[in-house]
Amino acid sequence: MELSSILKPEAVKVIGATSSKKRLLHDLGDLAASAYGVNPEAAVEALLERETLGPTGVGHGVALPHARLADIDRVVGAFVLLEKPIDFEAVDRQPVDVIFALFAPEDAGVEHLKALALVSRSLREASLCTKLRANADTATLHAILTADQGGQQAA
Structure with a gap:
């Protein structure tokens, strides 16, 4: 599995500023809806529900929110770069x-975990x-994310 197989160019966005973690999750739901046709309300609800289990801010300014959705048939991703970091309740308490974000079918077991591991390893x-x-x-962000991450890259 490669990032290029789960991230469309139109699922990449730069946001100048957002008011909160909840607002950011709404932005991610809207981004996934426009890029993949998912139900934005269901996506936001699933992301919020996942965050109640524990924050997905993994440290060093990175967050990996993820959720399972009924209306998709494969794992897909959405990427946001914030110009102004926000509090995401990350493990290291640093702003994100x-x-x-990853969205997986409700019955995606190992594929969801493989995608999460790939994104986590990359970031x-x-x-x-x-x-x-x-x-x-x-x-440019999409190109950087989907460049061959295997092995050593040329400088």
Whole structure:
């Protein structure tokens, strides 16, 4: 599995500022709706429900909200870069500005976990996050995210 198989270019967005974590989750639901045709209300509700189990802010300014939805047939992603970081109740208590949301079918077991592991592994790379934070163009962000992450990349 590669990020290019779960992230469409139109599912990448830069947001100047957002008022709260809840507002950001609404933005992610809207982004997933426009890119993949999911029900935005169901997506937001599922993300909010998942956050009640424990925040998905994984540290170093990165959050990986994820949810299962009834109206999709494969794992899909939505990426948001915030120009102004927000509190996301992250494990390291640092504000979040790099957000990669995953939406999986309700019955997706191992595929959902593989996608979550892939995104987590990718965004754990400080150099990747630095590149993302240095760009505000959505096409460039998509290219950075979907570049071959396997092995060593040329500098």
